[in-house]
Amino acid sequence: MNKEEIKVLLEGVKDNKINVQQALERLEDLPFKDLGFAKIDNHREIRVGYPEVIYCEGKTVDQVRDIIKFMLTKNNNILGTRANEEMYNAVKEICEEAEYNKLGRTIIIKKKEQPLTESYIAIVAAGTSDLPVVEEAFETAKILGNRVEKITDVGVAGIHRLFSRLDVIRGAKVVIAIAGMEGALASVIGGLVDKPVIAVPTSVGYGANFGGIAALLSMLNSCASGVSVVNIDNGFGAAYNASIINKL
Numbered sequence: 485m486n487k488e489e490i491k492v493l494l495e496g497v498k499d500n501k502i503n504v505q506q507a508l509e510r511l512e513d514l515p516f517k518d519l520g521f522a523k524i525d526n527h528r529e530i531r532v533g534y535p536e537v538i539y540c541e542g543k544t545v546d547q548v549r550d551i552i553k554f555m556l557t558k559n560n561n562i563l564g565t566r567a568n569e570e571m572y573n574a575v576k577e578i579c580e581e582a583e584y585n586k587l588g589r590t591i592i593i594k595k596k597e598q599p600l601t602e603s604y605i606a607i608v609a610a611g612t613s614d615l616p617v618v619e620e621a622f623e624t625a626k627i628l629g630n631r632v633e634k635i636t637d638v639g640v641a642g643i644h645r646l647f648s649r650l651d652v653i654r655g656a657k658v659v660i661a662i663a664g665m666e667g668a669l670a671s672v673i674g675g676l677v678d679k680p681v682i683a684v685p686t687s688v689g690y691g692a693n694f695g696g697i698a699a700l701l702s703m704l705n706s707c708a709s710g711v712s713v714v715n716i717d718n719g720f721g722a723a724y725n726a727s728i729i730n731k732l
Contacts, residue, residue, distance in 0.1 A: 534628060534727075537720070540591070541566035549574040552582075552593070561598075563627050564591035565620060565720050588619025588719070592627055604631035605726045606656035608646075608673060610639030610663035613688040617662050620719030621684070621726075628727040640668045653677060658729040660722045661711075664688025667699030674708025680729055682722045683713045 496502035536555075540548050548564065548571045555562050556579060564571070572584040572591050583592045605625050609618045618636060625632045635653060638646040646653075646669075653659055654677050662684040663669035670683035683706070685699035692698060696716035703713045714721040 534724070537624075537724075538562070538564040538591075539566060540564045540568075540571055543571075545571050545574045548591075549578060552591075553578050556593070556595075559595050561596055561627050562591070562593040563624060565589065565624070567591045585619050585623050587616050588623050589616065590620055590623040592623055594627070598629045600629060600631045601730055602631070603657040603730055604633055604655070605658055605660060605723070605730050606633045606635060606653045607660045607662065607723075608638060608649075608653055608669065609634075609636045609661075610665070610669045611688065612637050614662045614664055614686050617684055617686050617717050617719040621660055621662070621723040622719075624720045624723035625727055628724070630727050630730050638669075639663060639665075640672055643672070646672065650676065654679070658682065658726045660684060660719075660726055662686060662719070662722075664696065664699050665690075665693060667702035670703045670711050670713075671706040671708045674706060674711040677710075679710070681708075681711045682726055683711050684719060684722045685713070685716050687717055 497504060538548065538551055548567065552562060552564065552575050566589050568589065569584065569586070572582065575582045575591055579593055581593055584590070585592070607618055607621050607625070609615065615636065618634060622632055622634060633652055633656065635649045638649060653673065656679060659673055659677060659679055659681045661670040661673045661681050664686035665688065667683070667685050670681060674681045683703040685696045685703050687696035689696070689698065700713065700716055703711065714725070
């Protein structure tokens with residue numbers, strides 16, 4: 485439930501279109517619902533503008549299904565990240581509308597149509613091996629109501645590929661730069677655009693990449709202004725922040 489829905493509910497009570505008992509039933513799960521193993525934050529959209537997202541990794545299949553089963557009663561769009569196919573199949577049994585992005589490991593359920601932003605987020609990735617993070621960011625940005633442009637496999641080893649798409653990148657309101665190995669792509673983009681760049685280091689790379697730490701440190705030490713950095717492989721976090729910027 486968001487602020488607009490609460491406003492409509494209160495106006496309905498004031499105009500005698502909804503009785504007090506019905507309004508109480510709508511509000512009874514605020515601010516959270518305790519399922520025993522999880523407390524679903526029904527107040528989050530009111531506070532921060534977006535409903536709670538389910539981080540599925542580390543949860544059991546039954547836990548993911550039961551969380552989504554409750555969230556379905558609120559008629560919100562639902563996003564689950566780091567989900568496996570077994571989790572998706574269990575959710576599909578209770579919600580035919582559920583969609584699964586196998587590469588991005590996301591479960592998406594769309595209950596509300598929302599207009600997309602006029603401005604857009606550009607998601608720019610260095611290599612094909614970075615695509616799982618790209619897809620997580622893409623699905624997150626989309627379900628939060630953003631137009632998105634994906635530009636992939638444009639890493640610094642063949643920098644002419646990046647230049648061929650520079651007009652699209654520069655046209656974005658915010659850019660997500662995703663790269664593994666040494667993570668140089670974020671610095672290059674940061675020196676070419678006048679928009680905020682959110683860098684995502686990925687765990688792609690040989691031994692001295694240290695599972696993404698080398699790319700993380702490169703991005704943190706970028707000499708290009710306007711580059712901020714999220715955690716390794718955190719496509720969700722980058723897209724969430726990009727959505728806030730895109731909607732300012």
